[in-house]
Amino acid sequence: MPLISCDGISKIYKMGEVEIKALNNISLEISKSQFVSFIGPSGSGKTTMLNLFGVLDKPTSGTLKVIDADISKLDYVQRAKFRGEHMGFIFQNFNLIPVLTVYENVEYPLIMVKSTPVKERKAKVLSLLDAVGMLDQKDKLINQISGGQKQRAAIARALTTDPKIVLADEPTANLDHESAFKVMSLMKKLSHEVGTTFIFSTHDPKIVKEADIIYTLEDGILTKREERSKG
Amino acid sequence: MNNIIKIAFRNLYRQKRRSLLTMGIVAFGVLAVLLFSATAGSFKNVMISEITDSMLGHIQIHAKGYINSMDNLPLDNTLQAKQIEQMEKILDEIPEIESYSYRILLGGMLSNYLESTSAKFSAIIPAKETQVVPLLENRLMEGTFLKKGEILLPELITKGFDSKIGDDIVLVATNADGSLNGQNFKITGIMESVMGPTGKYGYIHFDDAQTLLRMNELQVSEVAIRLKDFGDVKKVYRILNEKLGEIKNPKGIEVFEIHTWENLSPFYNIAQMIDMMALFIQIILIGIVLVSIMNVMIMAVYERTKEIGSISAMGTLPSKIRWMFIFEGFFLGVFGSIIGLVVSLIAIFIVNISHLTIAFGRNSIILLQPEVSISQIGLTALIVIIVSIIAVMEPAFKASKLEPIEALRQN
């Protein structure tokens, strides 16, 4: 049973008279615990693809099933609940909440999205902060830590609710090489440890190497699927 | 909910200067409202008690039609002995009434054997009268208060009329039948004028008026009533109207007419204007709070679009996002009110200790002693907080309806 299955999905943006086919007839399946990457030039449809997987958007046509749910049938609030339940997000710009500390940011989804009991919450947050190596930074505010640290905190935040899928749109684009590698290997390690499916997009061919499966998009069309042997 | 409040609070703190400025504007509005209503209210209360306690009383009863023809002080339209008896029974049964007194109002000629002048007088029973209008004696500018055979001249007449305290004077008046009669009085005092219907009258004793006007039995032009609690005026007015309204003359026409101080004193219009101004200032406060809070909150939503997009992507429900902003606006209102309240209380205290006075009329200097009631404070704070919540609604709903993808694309 695949975690995500797309059957002939397209996404068309209408800008006045002009129609932009951001995704064109894409069919693919992603199964559990994979480390999946989407690459392609700017404007090829990577973000659009990840937004669909992340249940942030609906396809214009075709069927998209995420964890057995037909996404087209969910309304705004149902999609929000679905995301809270099953999804984790890592953003290019980190998007941590600036008024909260590192600890509180990681804790946020457990309070605001799921109502996890205090004790359980604390244990979870501390173990994740430990896993991403941010335990010693936990009481700092977001503007007091570096980009790489922010992204590690964001990874911890994306994982607190034990999501089945974590989506990361260009998670390393705002990081230097060294930090980018650290973040990637951390994501990969955690994906195998916790059994979460990571789907990320990137421009950077060096970073892609970490992926189990690499999809290449060009002008909204899926042009290539590469599978790498694990290890 | 705790976390929502925490985030709202920290967001305010993040924009410290802006939040303080907004709270300052709200506080200024609160200050304007409280300071105005306290000062104007104090002025109003002093004026009302000055008028009601020095001349008018709280409620007055006359024979039907008397007030309309008051300029002539008609002696043929007075309350008669029988009617007075009926009325007394009713007045004595109303527990809110503290005391009442009878007056005969008359016009006449004063003559000191050299010159003469016309004047109006209120004939009173001094012991009763001072219970109803306790400040009456304070109006005595010089001399002593009234006894039988004595006359208190109005301040106005003493100018240009050459009589002093201790002099004898003759008061000549026409009675109800039209026959003229004169009586000797000793001048014992001068009464200060006040604003209002009988504010420029002189005073003689009730018994003297009865003799002068050759009244065989009790007749009264005016009954002045004092209540235990000034706040009961409307209530007692209603009771009196109902009970006295039942008393009719043989032709079936009501005998009594009842007026509250409001109907009788021109100051009531000023008092109403003060209330109107207080209302206007309150409306301005509402405008200030509405605009300033809506403004910062719209700005906050705009600046935090990306942040809203990311928490919305993570699955935060729209209702929670809404609450975050509502609390932010709410706190702005609450803290603004608190600051405003503290500043207002300090300002009111300062006005009180600096003994500010206002000259009212020709010679009464009023000491301003502003005070705010708990209910006024509560009402003002409530208005501010409710308006803050209303002001934040639009931006809060806008934030909760942002599409996460669109919001995240913002730079």
Ligand SMILES: Nc1ncnc2c1ncn2[C@@H]1O[C@H](COP(=O)(O)OP(=O)(O)OP(=O)(O)O)[C@@H](O)[C@H]1O
């Ligand atoms: N909301 C939108 N309205 C109109 N057109 C859009 C919208 N979002 C994306 N597009 C268009 O769809 C196409 C795919 O965009 P998408 O953002 O998915 O590309 P991408 O591969 O993520 O590019 P990049 O590497 O620059 O992030 C582009 O041509 C883009 O201009």
Ligand SMILES: [Mg+2]
């Ligand atoms: Mg993109």
